[in-house]
Amino acid sequence: MATVEKQKSDVMLNYLRPRKKFPSVWCPGCGNGIVMGAFIRAVDKLGYSKDDIAMVSGIGCTSRMPVYMDFNSLHTTHGRALAFATGVKFAQPDMKVVVITGDGDALAIGGNHFIHACRRNIDITTILINNYIYGMTGGQGSPTTPGGSYSTTTPYGNVEKHFEPCHLAIGAGASFVGRATVYHYPQLEKMIMQALEHKGFSLVEVISNCHTYFGRLNRQGDATAMLRFFKERSVTTARAKNMTAEELENKYVIGNLHEDNEKTEFCDEYQKVVDAHKA
Amino acid sequence: MATVEKQKSDVMLNYLRPRKKFPSVWCPGCGNGIVMGAFIRAVDKLGYSKDDIAMVSGIGCTSRMPVYMDFNSLHTTHGRALAFATGVKFAQPDMKVVVITGDGDALAIGGNHFIHACRRNIDITTILINNYIYGMTGGQGSPTTPGGSYSTTTPYGNVEKHFEPCHLAIGAGASFVGRATVYHYPQLEKMIMQALEHKGFSLVEVISNCHTYFGRLNRQGDATAMLRFFKERSVTTARAKNMTAEELENKYVIGNLHEDNEKTEFCDEYQKVVDAHKA
Amino acid sequence: MAGKIIGKVGIPQDRFEIRLSGSGGQGMIFASVVLCEAIGRAGGKNVVQSQSYGPEARGGASKADIVVSTAEIYYPKAMKLDLLLAMTQEALDKYYPDLKDGGMLIVDSGLVTEVPTEKYYGVPFTRLAREEAGHIMVANVIALGAICALTDIVPLDILTDAVLARAPKGTEDRNKKALEIGYNEALKQKK
Amino acid sequence: MAGKIIGKVGIPQDRFEIRLSGSGGQGMIFASVVLCEAIGRAGGKNVVQSQSYGPEARGGASKADIVVSTAEIYYPKAMKLDLLLAMTQEALDKYYPDLKDGGMLIVDSGLVTEVPTEKYYGVPFTRLAREEAGHIMVANVIALGAICALTDIVPLDILTDAVLARAPKGTEDRNKKALEIGYNEALKQKK
Amino acid sequence: MDRPTKRLLQGNGACVEGAIYAGMRFYAGYPITPSTEIAELCARQLPRIGGRFIQMEDEIASMAAIVGASVSGLKTMTATSGPGYSLMQENIGYAYMTETPCVIVNVQRGGPSTGLPTKVSQSDTMQARWGTHGDYNAIAVAPSSVGDTVPETIRAFNLAERFRTPVTLLLDEVIGHMREMVTLPQPGEYEVFNRVKPTARPEDFVPFELTPNLVSPMPAYREGYRYNVTGLTHDPMGFATNRADEIAVKLDKLTNKIDNFKEEIFKSRAEMMDDAEVAFVSYGSVSRATLQAASLARQAGFKVGSIQLYTIWPFDYDTIRKLCSRCRCVIVAELNMGQIVHEVEKALPENVEIQPMLRYDGEIITPEQLLARLEEVI
Amino acid sequence: MDRPTKRLLQGNGACVEGAIYAGMRFYAGYPITPSTEIAELCARQLPRIGGRFIQMEDEIASMAAIVGASVSGLKTMTATSGPGYSLMQENIGYAYMTETPCVIVNVQRGGPSTGLPTKVSQSDTMQARWGTHGDYNAIAVAPSSVGDTVPETIRAFNLAERFRTPVTLLLDEVIGHMREMVTLPQPGEYEVFNRVKPTARPEDFVPFELTPNLVSPMPAYREGYRYNVTGLTHDPMGFATNRADEIAVKLDKLTNKIDNFKEEIFKSRAEMMDDAEVAFVSYGSVSRATLQAASLARQAGFKVGSIQLYTIWPFDYDTIRKLCSRCRCVIVAELNMGQIVHEVEKALPENVEIQPMLRYDGEIITPEQLLARLEEVI
Amino acid sequence: MTDTDRVDASGARPKSKYDYSQGPPPLNINLSWCKACNLCIALCPQQVFEPDRDGKPVQARPDNCTQCTICWVHCPDFAITSNYK
Amino acid sequence: MTDTDRVDASGARPKSKYDYSQGPPPLNINLSWCKACNLCIALCPQQVFEPDRDGKPVQARPDNCTQCTICWVHCPDFAITSNYK
Numbered sequence A, B: 001m002a003t004v005e006k007q008k009s010d011v012m013l014n015y016l017r018p019r020k021k022f023p024s025v026w027c028p029g030c031g032n033g034i035v036m037g038a039f040i041r042a043v044d045k046l047g048y049s050k051d052d053i054a055m056v057s058g059i060g061c062t063s064r065m066p067v068y069m070d071f072n073s074l075h076t077t078h079g080r081a082l083a084f085a086t087g088v089k090f091a092q093p094d095m096k097v098v099v100i101t102g103d104g105d106a107l108a109i110g111g112n113h114f115i116h117a118c119r120r121n122i123d124i125t126t127i128l129i130n131n132y133i134y135g136m137t138g139g140q141g142s143p144t145t146p147g148g149s150y151s152t153t154t155p156y157g158n159v160e161k162h163f164e165p166c167h168l169a170i171g172a173g174a175s176f177v178g179r180a181t182v183y184h185y186p187q188l189e190k191m192i193m194q195a196l197e198h199k200g201f202s203l204v205e206v207i208s209n210c211h212t213y214f215g216r217l218n219r220q221g222d223a224t225a226m227l228r229f230f231k232e233r234s235v236t237t238a239r240a241k242n243m244t245a246e247e248l249e250n251k252y253v254i255g256n257l258h259e260d261n262e263k264t265e266f267c268d269e270y271q272k273v274v275d276a277h278k279a
Numbered sequence C, D: 001m002a003g004k005i006i007g008k009v010g011i012p013q014d015r016f017e018i019r020l021s022g023s024g025g026q027g028m029i030f031a032s033v034v035l036c037e038a039i040g041r042a043g044g045k046n047v048v049q050s051q052s053y054g055p056e057a058r059g060g061a062s063k064a065d066i067v068v069s070t071a072e073i074y075y076p077k078a079m080k081l082d083l084l085l086a087m088t089q090e091a092l093d094k095y096y097p098d099l100k101d102g103g104m105l106i107v108d109s110g111l112v113t114e115v116p117t118e119k120y121y122g123v124p125f126t127r128l129a130r131e132e133a134g135h136i137m138v139a140n141v142i143a144l145g146a147i148c149a150l151t152d153i154v155p156l157d158i159l160t161d162a163v164l165a166r167a168p169k170g171t172e173d174r175n176k177k178a179l180e181i182g183y184n185e186a187l188k189q190k191k
Numbered sequence E, F: 001m002d003r004p005t006k007r008l009l010q011g012n013g014a015c016v017e018g019a020i021y022a023g024m025r026f027y028a029g030y031p032i033t034p035s036t037e038i039a040e041l042c043a044r045q046l047p048r049i050g051g052r053f054i055q056m057e058d059e060i061a062s063m064a065a066i067v068g069a070s071v072s073g074l075k076t077m078t079a080t081s082g083p084g085y086s087l088m089q090e091n092i093g094y095a096y097m098t099e100t101p102c103v104i105v106n107v108q109r110g111g112p113s114t115g116l117p118t119k120v121s122q123s124d125t126m127q128a129r130w131g132t133h134g135d136y137n138a139i140a141v142a143p144s145s146v147g148d149t150v151p152e153t154i155r156a157f158n159l160a161e162r163f164r165t166p167v168t169l170l171l172d173e174v175i176g177h178m179r180e181m182v183t184l185p186q187p188g189e190y191e192v193f194n195r196v197k198p199t200a201r202p203e204d205f206v207p208f209e210l211t212p213n214l215v216s217p218m219p220a221y222r223e224g225y226r227y228n229v230t231g232l233t234h235d236p237m238g239f240a241t242n243r244a245d246e247i248a249v250k251l252d253k254l255t256n257k258i259d260n261f262k263e264e265i266f267k268s269r270a271e272m273m274d275d276a277e278v279a280f281v282s283y284g285s286v287s288r289a290t291l292q293a294a295s296l297a298r299q300a301g302f303k304v305g306s307i308q309l310y311t312i313w314p315f316d317y318d319t320i321r322k323l324c325s326r327c328r329c330v331i332v333a334e335l336n337m338g339q340i341v342h343e344v345e346k347a348l349p350e351n352v353e354i355q356p357m358l359r360y361d362g363e364i365i366t367p368e369q370l371l372a373r374l375e376e377v378i
Numbered sequence G, H: 001m002t003d004t005d006r007v008d009a010s011g012a013r014p015k016s017k018y019d020y021s022q023g024p025p026p027l028n029i030n031l032s033w034c035k036a037c038n039l040c041i042a043l044c045p046q047q048v049f050e051p052d053r054d055g056k057p058v059q060a061r062p063d064n065c066t067q068c069t070i071c072w073v074h075c076p077d078f079a080i081t082s083n084y085k
């Protein structure tokens, strides 16, 4: 395990939205809160101004996150966060635009906006909290629900194949792609920082626990048990390199999976057109 | 060039829809007609019954194809062909369900259904005619329009990146993926036959000419010139293996790009659940 | 003008409203469904069950309501409770104000420490579940047994059938036992 | 009852309807836009231009219509043509029936071989374009010159300005020449 | 499978029971509160009867899939709520144009937008008539309790099959989520209508033939009839047309096949209306309260009646006018800012006072509120 | 850039000119006949004035992008036709709920479904009012010629900004595609309204404050006001609420901020109505023909007038009633199977005969047809 | 205008399989379906065709035809069928 | 229940950096935000916490605390702050 950089414990209090009551609507132990902490600390360390950050989300447990933070927040319709965010970023190219989304939001109903944002390589950081299920609506299968797993809409075990969000993003053209878990906090925070600093479309997939539904229906236990499970099942990209496909079965490969700093960014390219043709 | 198997010249007359007047609405020389011929000959050689084929399409020049052929045809809404086709296939798993679609139809508005059909590995053959532009609406940019290219909505040259349909399909989980061009007829027909015989989701990307819009706006000339261009720019997968990334720049790699015959198919898997739980 | 109708006929209050409340994991919804089904099967009465949904229903206090009436139930939501079961302090605090004057209050006396009235029944459902029924999960069923004993809303045998019909296979004995524990424990207290 | 209004006042037919027709690649739409703009700029008249869209507009016969009137143009579509330009046989066959009795017909006499009337003007626009104007693409502009000569719908100088304003840079001379060729060639025939 | 005839069901569960009774064997959907239980129950029950359940990637795809499966030959359903219903509109229009039978359940919650996911509303009533673009005619059915959700769902399927058209079943959060004891129907208890199949030889088959009742027989796939289905305006052969005469014929068909049978489609429950001077008009969960209010008013000696609409669309202005012929005042009670009230206005002569009794704060209308309003007008 | 003041423009081009005049600097769209030229012209023109054009992956995303950009601070527009308008409905509802100004152009073609891509229609009129789920109030504006498309587009933007709401601009295929000579307005010729910015200190800022006119000041991003925007029903602070009182307040705000200013929003052109016994009511491209028919009838000595609706929604029943106070018959002419005719019915007393003059075969209504109908009723 | 790489390396034309002088011409061209796209004319390795005034193919050198199939598989409008199956 | 791999290989506890006996306890727990999820209790490598009756953490072994940050970065409700910055 990488050395733990000293983390401030109370910095997030500076970023909670005044006049909105905390704690959140999330279940006790929901990984969403851990990711929120990591995001806030990352922003704090990078020293961004609150005014310059727009957080855009869709609908889902995860997507409730922006409302608690004192940034510009746009809690949109289910699956459409990246499309709204594209409007924000393109209108205000100097802002840091961050999309926070769930696996259902990003990949089921929102799959098209996801691949197109990757393709355009628009400078948006997407934090996709992958809990393998629809939390908000009570535990239905999602496009990341593994084959054979149980959910309220796969009562006999899921017969569908699942997406690997990172592979999809790479196939669609994203220029920064990484995977983390809520157990591996320091790596998570660092990856969010890198993603925020990357110019172009960046994806951080965070493996997280919905013990309330996924954990319960698949006998994976409570929040603690699920975090332990993530710990046991994770291998770093470095270690994964020397592992066979079989060894990697059912493992979470965590770390930076893809980075391309050459690829031009959408808003930049458009600006060039404006500069060349402005009357 | 592979040897040309003797192709019947009049077999397609047996497959044209009675009472629908031919020729088509397509522009003179449009590659859509060449693909239609290849599809009919493939079906004829495979000996499928007309009743067992359902052709589903969205909206676009390409998507007009099914109306001319004497199969069950469903000309649906823009981008949704694969979603309709999923309903058809799942309801009638013994049918051959074929989706014929354009790059805009399949990858712009229809991108989500495309990746989900790939993911489910449902046994549908998708023939995606990629002409790099929206033909039907008069030459707007599409998700495959190359960077820098002209279209009526990229009057200063396209600032966006384009999708590689085959890469996207592989990233999303398709189990048969191949690329052909309308110039290379024999390979095209053969690939369609293989795709039809493949169990699971199959994609045939056909590079084709919309000289009316893409050709004109990008000074690529008429149908003949564009077919010649495809010829010059194509390399087979076999040859591509020994070429560097630079050498492959601006080349069309044609041939079978991905095939996975182990992956289980959606309808089959569902049937197992039915068999196990039917009262 | 007011009172021309209501003044004359009033709104018939031939209804009995029950709320089972507790925290998310305590199975209040399951209990209310079973209780409702039992009352319905017993016959002669109409029943309507309802509950909270959405993120609001997670964590914190959870509730499930039943309205019982010999007449048609026109208004399906609980308005003034005739019976409140509170399995946690938080639930009690939240829902006590909805209890009718003279309505019956039943609390888990192991978890609820501050009750704003003296007229209530306290049974340590959770402790009984852990210590006597063999699993903390059946605290809700013990509570059902108690309700059965303290009211005449449903006969024990029909309630037992209803519980067993909905309980997962293999838990029949445990649930039967739980019902009895609750029933007997409450009977002791019945005033 | 019928005729109470129409019988009295009639629908004023103070309108002149022009259709330019040919095949997809012949630039009929460009020609109609330019002609329409010229008539509009000349002043004193209202103009409305319209054309076919969609797959129907590709291949086969293509058309673009102009309605000209000194009054307000209430109905913007052409109904009975006062002037038909047909650049291909197919276009002529298709649109000839829409020509008013006594309407003017102009055809590309190089490409149209069968004309169902004797009262028409024939100018070999495409051949003139290739042989005298230097590019087949300006056949449409030659036709505009001819229309200008054969009607008094618009003065040549204004038409020339309109063509040059819309023509791509570098093609000014060629277009100017084309207009003149058409104008002069048609003048010769003017009856 | 012997199941007890009386069961405690949610409205959402009753809908699934009704649908399966009516022959529904294909469900495609995307979860959304407060309709999700319908999907969950279908996921569990359909495989057991050899049916098919699929969770699609979104509501657009769900609507597409049920149309595809219906054209293939199955009876199909999807369920959603406001946001999903809005997304489905384009493909619902495709079902209108292609005359494809299917049932869309909308368990209504408060809107607009994400609105109030867990709170009741009836604010998609007008959308059920006018939600997709273009001209068409719509059928919408609205049960009022868990119990009548079973027969009304069966009726929705029968209407869809009978008229070859999508039918919207309008539930609301209260009906969808509350549980009541329901007696499940025995086989044969309700009529189940199946789409009429063609009898013509395939060569003579005219897929969108103008029959006397304007409903064209519809084959399943693999029955030997191959024809073209398109969302473009088409002629009776199913081929796209741009001819004015053919266009008008097609649109008239879509409208008249329903309008001509309005009496058959329209269903209402009129109680104490014979001599009513004041009437409630309502639908869905509100009708429970209006019925009670009307009865109480009768007990108090006032001539008050209640009309409950089971069919919302097509709205039968004539029937409403006839039923209210003695009324001097009609109170229209609905959980929205005023939707059906405008239709009632259109139906009734000017001298009848129309009183909207609207509630749109996420709560249902109580009998007390209705009585209070009644007292104002009596 | 000195451009000639008079130019030959399509209606679609006039719309772009009007939008740019009104300050539109962000366009997101997806091509669809017959609206595509709007996107194409924006792609060409916006970079030249420092604006931004993006072709999104579909209409849902287009609508999302213009809302995102509008919240960020720009004036935004999208354009589409029926199928795309149906797809946009969910996110249009989001714009209603979040009170985000933006203009949606619907260049109407025949429906339902893919229908008649290249043929004219006015059949999305009701959809412009009721297309998305839930309760809200809608504004829709309809020009009748290429010429008035410029000022009406400006007006659409002004209304959007003034009332913080999405506004639909209803064109149709005929207006969109035909070309006429248009005099482009000079700077200052038309008023351009910009959204009101907050003046409160950021700490005191109440994003959805209940101001006297019910429209809350709206900051752009990076102006120091950070607040929450959500499609959930929310309180004045912008936070989701489930409280009945707060819910009702929000929905009343959405409705009343428009209803209270109906007179200001409603715009019609009444010609020869002072003593008219028979009147035409129409909108969009049909109004050209009705005006001619009315004038001809006057010439023939009949008291006939014409009312053209420039604002379709909110429909101003009072104004129509007043304008028609001397009419015994009103002919409502529209290119659909009867939509606005129902609103006119509602507006007028029972003794006025309402004659629908409907055409829905993809062609426009001719003056002859109108006169023929007129002769029947005179 | 023609695709010369298809000509045999030696420059000699492959011999056609049929004796066309004894029967109908090698191909049947449905002029009402042909849209004059030029593909057959341009792609024929044996220069069988010349365009007519409308741009539609005329079999100017019928004896050259080897029945290689290239024209008919590339004809987008199924306007060419072989008279020698 | 506790994460023993975090204990030093030797089995010895890393020494805490602060002398907690002189001041406030190592951590400040906001009980009104804490949802009793158990994560801090379970993940603490030094077994600092025990659950109270409601399942919320009590600092049962405060001196063990090394300020390692694990509890507070994993607390989903920001209920734990350090008293020693």
Ligand SMILES: Cc1ncc(C[n+]2csc(CCOP(=O)(O)OP(=O)(O)O)c2C)c(N)n1
Residues within 6 Å of the ligand: A059, A060, A061, A062, A063, A077, A078, A101, A102, A103, A104, A105, A106, A131, A133, A134, A135, A136, A137, A142, A210, E030, E031, E032, E033, E059, E083, E084, E087, E114
């Ligand atoms: C158009 C639409 N369809 C469906 C829903 C219902 N819905 C809300 S959240 C959600 C899924 C959430 O799952 P995910 O994105 O994985 O987030 P999580 O709740 O697990 O964090 C669904 C289906 C909706 N709000 N809108």
Ligand SMILES: Cc1ncc(C[n+]2csc(CCOP(=O)(O)OP(=O)(O)O)c2C)c(N)n1
Residues within 6 Å of the ligand: B059, B060, B061, B062, B063, B077, B078, B101, B102, B103, B104, B105, B106, B131, B133, B134, B135, B136, B137, B142, B210, F030, F031, F032, F033, F059, F083, F084, F087, F114
């Ligand atoms: C919902 C919707 N949006 C837009 C359109 C307009 N439209 C029709 S076809 C098309 C694009 C066609 O492009 P492609 O799929 O590449 O096919 P091609 O015409 O090039 O064969 C578009 C945008 C539509 N019909 N429906």
Ligand code: SF4
Residues within 6 Å of the ligand: A025, A026, A027, A029, A030, A031, A032, A061, A062, A131, A135, A136, A209, A210, A211, A212, A213, C058
């Ligand atoms: S339901 Fe799952 S995702 Fe939602 S808050 Fe609870 S644990 Fe988290």
Ligand code: SF4
Residues within 6 Å of the ligand: B025, B026, B027, B029, B030, B031, B032, B061, B062, B131, B135, B136, B209, B210, B211, B212, B213, D058
């Ligand atoms: S526009 Fe392009 S794609 Fe469409 S028929 Fe013509 S050549 Fe083919």
Ligand code: SF4
Residues within 6 Å of the ligand: B029, G029, G033, G034, G035, G036, G037, G038, G039, G040, G041, G055, G056, G057, G071, G074, G075, G076, G077, G078, G079, G080
């Ligand atoms: S390829 Fe076919 S359509 Fe083209 S010119 Fe030859 S015969 Fe005609």
Ligand code: SF4
Residues within 6 Å of the ligand: A029, H029, H033, H034, H035, H036, H037, H038, H039, H040, H041, H055, H056, H057, H074, H075, H076, H077, H078, H079, H080
């Ligand atoms: S991690 Fe936080 S919320 Fe969970 S028990 Fe510890 S202090 Fe409470």
